[in-house]
Amino acid sequence: MSNKSELPYVDFQPVKTGGRFQGLGNLMKTEISRWRHSLAWWIQIAAVILFCNGITLMAMLGSGGDPGIGMMMFPLMAGFYVALSAMTMIQGAIVKEKLEGTAAWVLSKPVTRVGFMTSKFITNCISMTIALVFLPWIIAYFQFNLLGEPVDLLGTFLAMGIFWTYCMFWLTMALMLGSIFNSRRPVMTIMFTVFFLFIAAGSMDIPQEINFLFWWPGSGISNNPLFPQSIISNVLTGTYYINLGPLIMGVCSILFLAVAYIRFSKVEL
Amino acid sequence: MMKKMATTNDFVIQTSGLSKSFGETKALVSLDLKVPKNSIFGFLGPNGAGKTTTMKLLLGQNRPTSGSATIFGQDIVSESISVRARIGFLPQKIRFYEYMTAREILNFSMRFYYKGPKNLIKQRVDEILKMVSLDGLADRPVKGFSGGERQRLGLGQAEVNHPELLILDEPAASLDPIGRRDLLKVMDNLRKDSTIFYSTHILDDVQKVSDTVAILNKGRLITQGPIEEILKGGEGTVYAVKLRGADVDDLRSRLSAQSWISSVSVEQNAGVSEWQINVSDDEAAEDNLLGIVQSKGIKVLDYGEKAVELEDIFIKLIKDGGDKNVK
Numbered sequence: 001m002s003n004k005s006e007l008p009y010v011d012f013q014p015v016k017t018g019g020r021f022q023g024l025g026n027l028m029k030t031e032i033s034r035w036r037h038s039l040a041w042w043i044q045i046a047a048v049i050l051f052c053n054g055i056t057l058m059a060m061l062g063s064g065g066d067p068g069i070g071m072m073m074f075p076l077m078a079g080f081y082v083a084l085s086a087m088t089m090i091q092g093a094i095v096k097e098k099l100e101g102t103a104a105w106v107l108s109k110p111v112t113r114v115g116f117m118t119s120k121f122i123t124n125c126i127s128m129t130i131a132l133v134f135l136p137w138i139i140a141y142f143q144f145n146l147l148g149e150p151v152d153l154l155g156t157f158l159a160m161g162i163f164w165t166y167c168m169f170w171l172t173m174a175l176m177l178g179s180i181f182n183s184r185r186p187v188m189t190i191m192f193t194v195f196f197l198f199i200a201a202g203s204m205d206i207p208q209e210i211n212f213l214f215w216w217p218g219s220g221i222s223n224n225p226l227f228p229q230s231i232i233s234n235v236l237t238g239t240y241y242i243n244l245g246p247l248i249m250g251v252c253s254i255l256f257l258a259v260a261y262i263r264f265s266k267v268e269l
Numbered sequence: 270m271m272k273k274m275a276t277t278n279d280f281v282i283q284t285s286g287l288s289k290s291f292g293e294t295k296a297l298v299s300l301d302l303k304v305p306k307n308s309i310f311g312f313l314g315p316n317g318a319g320k321t322t323t324m325k326l327l328l329g330q331n332r333p334t335s336g337s338a339t340i341f342g343q344d345i346v347s348e349s350i351s352v353r354a355r356i357g358f359l360p361q362k363i364r365f366y367e368y369m370t371a372r373e374i375l376n377f378s379m380r381f382y383y384k385g386p387k388n389l390i391k392q393r394v395d396e397i398l399k400m401v402s403l404d405g406l407a408d409r410p411v412k413g414f415s416g417g418e419r420q421r422l423g424l425g426q427a428e429v430n431h432p433e434l435l436i437l438d439e440p441a442a443s444l445d446p447i448g449r450r451d452l453l454k455v456m457d458n459l460r461k462d463s464t465i466f467y468s469t470h471i472l473d474d475v476q477k478v479s480d481t482v483a484i485l486n487k488g489r490l491i492t493q494g495p496i497e498e499i500l501k502g503g504e505g506t507v508y509a510v511k512l513r514g515a516d517v518d519d520l521r522s523r524l525s526a527q528s529w530i531s532s533v534s535v536e537q538n539a540g541v542s543e544w545q546i547n548v549s550d551d552e553a554a555e556d557n558l559l560g561i562v563q564s565k566g567i568k569v570l571d572y573g574e575k576a577v578e579l580e581d582i583f584i585k586l587i588k589d590g591g592d593k594n595v596k
Contacts, residue, residue, distance in 0.1 A: 011389055012382075012383045012386075012390075013384050013385045014354075014382060014383055015381065015383060015384050022350055023381055026381055029380075030366075034366070038368070100364050102365065102366060104325075104330055104360065105360060105363060105364060107328075107330060108328050108353065108360065109353060109382075110350045110351070110354040110381055111350075111353075112350060266332075268291075268325075
């Protein structure tokens, strides 16, 4: 080992310090590059399409001409997949880095905690939006139009937006729990409990007034118009109305994210 | 000529009553530390003494329960980011993103400090890879690296930004003897441009390269100061004497009667007695000690000043619980 530097130190252009999001650009660049080059990400895309669009296709082909079966089946499958994906892959975004010590290493550099958390949120958000929302929904659009009930493009994008708030609910919950706890177990336990409640809500006799609290794309089998899956079916076919479910999901996501930021700013590494 | 007064600018790290508790456990109790500029500062203490906690506080990874600290005169809490822009840190157990290669790790680290120019960043990365002898492994993912290779990469990533202060937590812990020797050489060379604040258990290394040390025990600072002072302040001069045929009780009482002898200890083995005699007055010892031990019937097998080891001082100070402070 030798340490003589021959390089003109003064010619380096230093990064300016003082920003609230210091280090964000570098962290995002690295994280996105990791996603793009990771085999797991491409497997994830293949799996979601196979699971959600594949099962929907089979249901449509085997339904004997029921035009609405695809619109019922697809949000159900996609909803399951997003929750499972958040519980298995995204839950480690913060807690894993805290446990393994990589968060401590990165935060020994001139990186703000806001920058660190934002990089986790944005990169996972981009990844989820592409892999779990955009691609499967676009494929579903063609599936519906070619094999089932015709849906309009605007409705598809609106449905995508509703579904996106649902994805954000799981993502922000994973980030929040990861910033609160120092082990995976409580994170997984809480996420599974919420997941179970959402599933149970679909089959329980819940008073109509509080249906929206159990927002779950797959829980509208009863055709109750307050169930989000009914909303999704409706917007896909051009009937738009405001429902509290997606709004509550959005508000929850904002709250979860706020808690994640506040909590992470105080975490002892 | 006036003697130069120490100013706050002469110290890179200054802590004042810095304390940290985890619930009921006091990990660090009112630490007052001063790390001089361009020093190699050895931060010593047994496991759980509070060394890593101190480093984490300095890096803004933990928040102090009370007290304050500055690095380069900047507050470690409110100005942590600009402090971190000027320092390099090697944690005790460094963990990287395992999928990255050594080159990617260094590039990633560099981009937190420099936005360009690209060719210089690339050259600097190559330079660091050579510096830590990892140029042959530059494009391999770190998941296959050995402990020593990780440690060297850790040192490299801490050096990328030409830091004014290097904080190293047990830097030699997983290095082999050659790696350790090289590390000490690098540290010694860096002294010109950087201050090095490092913790270690390898006291032999500290004695070789450090100019200043602090010893911490159970979260409390026992002593700090230039290493020569610490060595002097521990026991004074110690003479090691090996004798055959000595009447131990008689000699002990004759030695103890001397005002310039502060303590005497003896161990006997097969007619040979080994003496450790601590003296408080070097001149008196030089003039008289040999005469006292060279009585009739006593054969002097060995006689000389014992080199005081930091390890002896360290063990004594830790055992004493910090009663004898050298500040």
